[in-house]
Amino acid sequence: MSVRCEVEPNRCSVPRTIGVLEAEAAGPTLIVIGGVHGNEPTGVRAAEKVISRLNSNGQIARGRCVALTGHRRALADPDGHTRYLEEDLNRLFTPERVKEALRCNRQSLSPDMIELAEIVACLEAEAERARGPMYLIDIHTFSSRGTPFAATEDAIRARRFCRGFGLPMVLGFEEELHGLLSDYFTNRFGGVSVVVEAGRHGEQAAERIAEATLMRALELTGLIEPGIEALEVLKKAAGARAGRIYDVRYRHVIKNPDFKMLDRVHSFARVHVGEHVADEGGCAQRTPESGLMFMPNRQKHKRPGDDGYFIVRRVGGVWLALSAWLRDRAWIHRALPRFLPGVRRRGASGHELLVSPQIAAVMKRDLFHLLGYRLVRHDGELHLNRARRLAVGMQAIVRSVGLMLAGLVAGGERRILAEESPQDWIVRRHHLDVLDEQDS
Ligand SMILES: [Zn+2]
Structure with missing residues (x-):
């Protein structure tokens, strides 16, 4: 069975679809992708092995698993060091670039943009046929020595799923890097996505971790019965950092x-x-x-x-538990733009806030993370030493009080603040949190 997801046929020697497993019983769709960076073929090899093993082993109990290749043209390059051709594919998954890739005719697209268009077409096709929740596992490797880890966004559902891998969990990449496939997937399809960095490029150990990751993902999504072997491999590789969480x-x-x-x-x-x-x-x-x-x-x-x-x-467990509790309180989200100086609502959804840069200098990202907001724009963030931060903080408090008083006189802070300035931070609630709140 193959998925028709090439935008049009071409002569690239690396196929887009590594393999498909499908059960008759409806269930989640697990999409596995390897080689989004062409110099990281480990995920592709691991997916080939896992799919062929399960194919000869009675397949899966429910749902569907599709394994895809990422940057086919870079993967096909025999030098093995080609990460991308002109632009990093894993920075192109922004709504604007996706729209551009799907709109333009193929001749006018760069090779990386063609990859983008093809992968998006595959994901859309999977979303159309999905008969349950969707998940994405994006397998990478890194260039230096280090512990394998899993990265996801800090939504409650994503955290819970990601914990199941037993690897160190890293939150907040999407705040520093724009255009990630994982971020696009979550926001477009409302599914949990996890990036696993399986180890060092080309090392056998990384391939074992990638295989265990895929087996564990099949277990966690309920596509196969849970076992203990894959989790043991992952925990062992993580060593003392197993289950720890970082921001x-x-x-x-x-x-x-x-x-x-x-x-x-x-x-x-x-x-x-x-x-x-x-x-x-x-x-x-x-x-x-x-x-x-x-x-x-x-x-x-x-x-x-x-x-x-x-x-x-x-990040400590108490902080995470507190954060899970706080972000669940609807009144907190209503109160923020009303009572915090320099914070106002952006757009009609009620899930996005603008924060004046002076205020942001004091509150920093911790407060917004605690309340379940991600930083969408925070270019003006200052990295200051403690003394300087204190000074800026004091200034900001004085300004905030001034702002509040001026707001009271003018009949509302909103009247004295510009609609939106390019220096304002933009913070937004995690899409999965909002979806889950609407479902409950
Ligand atoms: Zn990578």
């Missing part, structure tokens, strides 16, 4: 292709603000945030705009 705090964007991480800086190493972690353009790169080093880029080819490294921080 992305900072992303360094590469500006110069000579960017080089220092050898001593490894994934999950503790770094302090101002610490020299990389060299770039003849200068020492110092991290503006304290936390844990994450995914330092040691790719062979680096281009401006690529990720240099991330800083993450561990």
Whole structure:
């Protein structure tokens, strides 16, 4: 059985569909994708193995599982280091670029945009035939040594599902990176998506993790009966970090292709603000945030705009439980634009807020995360040391009080604030949280 999802036939040697498993009984649709970056074929190989094993083993109990290749043209390149051709495919899944890819005729599209159009066509076809909830597992590998991990957005349903893998869980990538396939999938189809970084490019261990991830995803979605083997493999690979949760705090964007991480800086190493972690353009790169080093880029080819490294921080269980409780209170979401100075509603949905940059400097992202909001635009975020942050905070409090008083006099803060300024932060409730609230 194959899915017709090429926009039109072409001569690429890598097929789009790796394999399909389908049961007669209705159930969830699990979409597995590997090789969204062409230099990461591990997920493709793992999917081939898992699909062929299940094909000879009596298939699945319910639902449907489709395994797809990501960047076919980059995967087909024999040099093995081709991540993408002109633009990173995993930054193209924005509503604007998707619209552009589907509208233009194929001759005028770049190779990466053709991949985008084809993958979107596949996902749309799956959504049309789905007879239950949809899930996406997007398998990647990384360039440096490190622990495998799973990343998802911080919606309650996504957190719960992602925990089932037993890997360290990283939240908040979608705030730093725009145009991710996983983010597009969740917002377009209302399904949970999980990105699994299975290990280092080309290593056998990464392929084992990728296989275990796919088996575990089939179990967690109920497509096959649960076992213990896959979870054991994943927990063992995660070691002491199994089940821990981290939040992305900072992303360094590469500006110069000579960017080089220092050898001593490894994934999950503790770094302090101002610490020299990389060299770039003849200068020492110092991290503006304290936390844990994450995914330092040691790719062979680096281009401006690529990720240099991330800083993450561990999130505690109490914080997560409190956050789950708070975001469930409808009155909190109603009260925020009414009572917080400098915070006002954006659009008619009631799920999106504008935050004045002075206020955002004090509240930072923690408060919004706690209340179940993701940062959609936060370009003006300042990375300051403690003393400077305190000073900016005091200024902001004074301004906020001024704003409140002026608002009272003018008959509402809204009257004295501009409709929307480009410096305002935009924060939005997680799509899955909103969907689940509407269903309950
Ligand atoms: Zn990747």
